[in-house]
Amino acid sequence: MTIEISVRGLVEFILRSGSLDNRIQASPADAMQEGSRIHRMIQKSMGADYHAEVPLKYVYSTDKYDLVISGRADGILDKYFGETDVYDGQENFIEGKKANPLIDEIKGTYRDLKKMQDPVPTHLAQAKCYGAIYARETGCPEINIRMSYCNIETEEMKYFDYNFSAKEIISWFDDLIGRYKKWADFECDWQDIRTASIKAVQFPFPYRDGQKDLAAGVYRTIIHGKKLFLEAPTGTGKTITTVFPSVKAMGEGKITKLFYLTAKTITRTVAEEAFNTLRQFQDLKMKTVTITARDKICFLGEEERNCNPEACPYANGHYDRINDAIYDMLTHEDSFDREKILEYAQKHKVCPFEMSLDMSLWADAVVCDYNYVFDPFVYLRRFFAEGTKGDYVFLVDETHNLLDRGRDMYSAVLRKESFLELKNSIKEFHPSIAGHLDKCNKAMLEMKRECDDCRILTSIDKLINPLNRLSGIISEYLENHSEGPGRDEILEFYFDLSRFLTIYDKVDDHYVMYSEFADDGSFLVRLSCIDPSRNLAECMDRGRASILFSATLLPIQYYKKLLGGTDEDFEIYAKSIFDPNKLGLFIGTDVSSRYSMRSDEQYFRIAEYINNVISTRGGNYLIFFPSHQFLDEVHEAFIDNFYDETSTEILVQKSFMSEEARESFLDRFSIGNNVDLNEVIHMDIEVVEDKNILGFCVMGGIFSEGIDLKYDSLIGVIVVGPGIPMVCNEREIIRAYFDDKGVDGYDYAYRYPGMNKVLQAAGRVIRTEEDTGVVALLDDRFMQGSYRSLFPREWKNYKVVSTNTVKNAVSQFWSEI
Template identity: 50%
Template sequence: MAGEVRISVRNLVEFILRSGDIDDRRQGSPENAMQEGSRIHRMIQRRMGAEYQAEVALKYTHPTEDYVIIVEGRADGIIEQNGETTIDEIKGTYRDLAKLKAPLPLHIAQAKCYAYMYSLQKELPYIRVRLTYCNIETEDIRYFYEDYEFVRLEAWFQQLISDYRKWADYTWQWRELRQQSIAELQFPFDYRDGQKELVSYVYQTIYHKRKLFIEAPTGVGKTISTIFPTVKAMGKDMGDKLFYLTAKTITRTVAEDTFSLLRQKGLRFKSIILTAKEKICFQGHTECNPEQCPYAKGHFDRVNEAIYDLLTHEESFTRSKIEEYALKYRVCPFEFGLDLSLFADGIIGDYNYLFDPHVYLKRFFGDGSQGNYVFLIDEAHNLLERGREMYSAPLRKEDLLELKREIKQTITSEMEEAAQKKRDKDGISGQMTLEMTGMSKQLPQEITLEETDGTDSLYVRGHKGKKSDGKSTFVREGYAERISQLLEKCNAQLLSMKRDCDGYRLVDDIDMLVQPLTRLHAVISDYLEEQEKVSLEVRENLLDFYFKLSHFLDIYERQDENYVKYTRLCEDGSFELKLFCVNPRENLKECMLRGRSTILFSATFLPIQYYKNLLGGEKEDYEVYAHSVFDPEKRTILIAGDVTSKFSRRSQEEYYNIARYIHEVVKNRHGNY
């Protein structure tokens, strides 16, 4: 049977046809748009008539000399009506559809792929494509249509496949090399007591597509005992990629050292350590747009060349290697690393790349898809608290007030600047300008200075005027005023909760707050989609607040019996509403379903049934207690009765006493502790 290289329509289009800059100023809300996308798709599909086929699976097979390229995906809809066929591609967005002049090029390309595949299957001489954009907040819809002849579609699609061919060739050749090396790979050490059984348990768990919870004391060799059998399983096609996930930087280094050791024994295996954007960014501050960062400008024009260069020369994609090639090609090292992960066999990184609802790797786990992946979760006892943290969401009253103050300052300064420009232009006396400036400071926020036909006028925001020099889109088009009003409504709701709060207080219903929060989110999103390229001082904090708000609203939609809502007065005097995930079991389990099998291991995993339940384990999943390699006859247990780690006793003196005990023990007996 011929080998296969598979790629989705979306990944093919985005990888081959992307170009231009990285620009986070015009991204709107990708996370929320993706989360709401399924709902929008179902809503539109339900409204269609009997001639509408929803979610049609399509596949194209392209033979080569050694293997076949398989391109596959699902068309959102296919309409057969009056002898004509239309491919429908649905996109949810927070953008104002009235300002959308044309569909985005990558969206058109995705629809054209489906149009070609369906035309080929049905032998259609021509076909129509419809791009359906739906505003997630208002549910308004806008359609764009284009007709295509099959001959032109085929030429376009075959060029796309031709451009992808070198990547497919590389993928096929590397996989053959990797699989051959895995078949010959042997365990690099003499097995310790019980270690061979542990390796076998991991392999069998992957074979049966289950989860395994391992309680393994220090010294057992958990890293090699989990990585080695996983690699061997990949050699039998029981896994395309290995994800080694941990909460600590040092354990990521240990994992990479293990891969290096196996390479010394003959393994051909590409691994990558993913580093957080804030740590790997070349700039002092992560401003991801072409005006602030030279590595963002033209990034997509150069990044594929950089990827191919590194792939054909390296097997270990460490941070230093990623930075070296990113500097050589002047590309963003963070985005470069994420793209490289598509071609890595082993991916090492933080828990959040799989579990965080906003940071997870959408290129692997987007659209609810399941891949042939194996997840190795190191120090898994840490995942419980991290899971609670990732699936909880706070909302601080002070964040709303701070943003409102910044917006007011922006409005005032722009009005003063407009008045000054008018004075310079017309020669108005200094005294009159001062009066205007003083008056502008007293204006309510919904009133701003506009210019109409050369005459300064006072307008209630929302009345359309001509563009005034010195005034940003943020103020001129009313975003500032609308955001301020909604912040005030949200603040009023939080204030009413604060009156009833003395320390901590459980809350039952927050719908009256969520309504203005949702509208606020939509207005900010609209601004971020449509804003001009001039950076405002307020923009950074607006974007930061927007992401916090996106997370809060997402968690609000996820709430179930595993959540509690409470308010609290913090020690610094701030007031917080929190959606707290008491039991992250279902959320974590859903994430682990994105792969074939998950191995969770820790030296402190007792009682194991407790962790198994809270970390998403099921009755059919396995648990193993690995024996310590240390001789229990050589163990000494010493009890100090006059120190404690109880919270009520914690102090500098208590810490000193505990440290003194440890020091006294260690200095009296040489060895490893």
């Protein structure tokens, strides 16, 4: 068995110490690119005998496994005569002075080098590891270590030179390996246990119709190292059907880690349940971790969170205790879910969020948000650092969400007014920064004068140059000052600035740059990623295979194209296992949600539709609207004309709802409505006590997907309109972009996203084979061919109704059932 770890990973894991401290500025997002430039510049200046990017590897062998420690030394000089001599690249020979090899470790920084007294300990340790490996390989009696720091802005250099005997540095390295050995021993033993259990695992349920073929398709995709775009309607068991073959592939050594990626917290619970099912019923031995957002898992709470040792006792000395916490949890638990992370973090007094990230190193499967794989500012660098590739499989749940999320993750915006606000706030304390802020503001003012509502930009070089200079001076200030007046404001601004500059380096023909005025009158410059396919594909290329699945992935070629698929990748449309006769589908053609047709008469007729549908059978219903404004109008019409408080309880989705309020809303949709109203009466929802439950909601919102209301907890959904997004600059730019590419821009900007919301909302009704329910689609546009072509296969038997006929049609459906 082979266990691999990088030199950097070894050093940073074993030798870390001290406290978490967000006041110490980490390297900015663009530092990696700038650091690479610095590396190349220094390496080229060192002459012909200087070997750059030298791969080094050491294999530590035991009876059970080989521990492979590897990395790349930034530079090696085979002969170096000492720090007093100037090396000019020639074969200098100094009589009586012995030449030893030199290991050069280069680091780019924004820090003031004059204030650096010593190198960063982990940087020096990394160089010493390379030195020990090189000394072993060459048998040299001594070796020189140099830390070369270069200021990224000024290109000023500072060196720290050390000399070690081979015996001394090899002994130090062996001690470091000895400290890691218990972790390697555990990994070796655990892999044996895990692999043996996986071989015995069987699918935990009787296969439903077509489910075995789906699992086989997932397995084949992993073996071939491709992507699979899978439309799997509700009931196909898509979670267990994707997890199971991935686990089997891990048991056969095809993959080393599984990432289950979700867009919403509730979907993560479903993934956890799938792994727990395999543990419980199949005795699977697999360690899984769920990564919860920092704000949601912080002991201090979102409002009080401040990650520094003075504000947080869990940050104070975190690194001194974290490895003991990890080993404790690793040897006692298999499921590192939110509750367990909190339990062990509390026990060892460490940060729970940072602990969850560390546990991901030791977990076989990681359940997390899309961000941790795809977001260029949040992704897990411990797995996906630049240029690295692993035997990972990505299971991307609710894939339809990845398109808009991908656009957001790879886009950036700057607000002109932010420059002025920060300048006025800090000019007294930081006149130099304020001066550079003023230059950027003037550049944006010039762009503002040229903009009338919205303007496509072909070049923003006049803005980028002062932004780069501002970024450099702020970076230097943050690196050298952990405290100071206005520092928090500067840091928050710097994040936005750094994001913009990083995204600017990604801008290509998949982007549109434009300026516009916000609703509040502020001036914005946007870098908009219209087609995120290239960026997403690059992320998925860091693993072996990707399985992208959703209950609504129509048209599949649209998603395949924009989510980074190729002609060689696979696609499957799974057949629904549900009896189509248990779903009553009705299309109301005498109403419309078109903006131009909205009126009190339309609101009344839609309210009448709702009343006619729910009056056929008492129970729980969700009604979805295209916007909160439309919802409010119909809600008012329903209250005024049809509402009976003795038989109906109405819940209204608010624009902003706490997690507690959301849960209370959904609790009312319980089987038999057995929920105590006293539990929700003070929540941010409207409640009127009695039997029928009507939830007025917004399409694409928190209640339109990811919720699982089974049996009679929901018997009907009414969808008002085809979900078309509001016309705005962003949507019109998307439309024009794809028109220019030779496809129907309206489909890409409006129709496809809208219909996905409709399908998601309608999908709330039938969740199990025992479920029965109705879906009413209210808008004449649903009868147009362009919309009906997007209906799933199961929607063939729809009935066209009107306000006058819908009640009888729905009643007939229920009577036949």
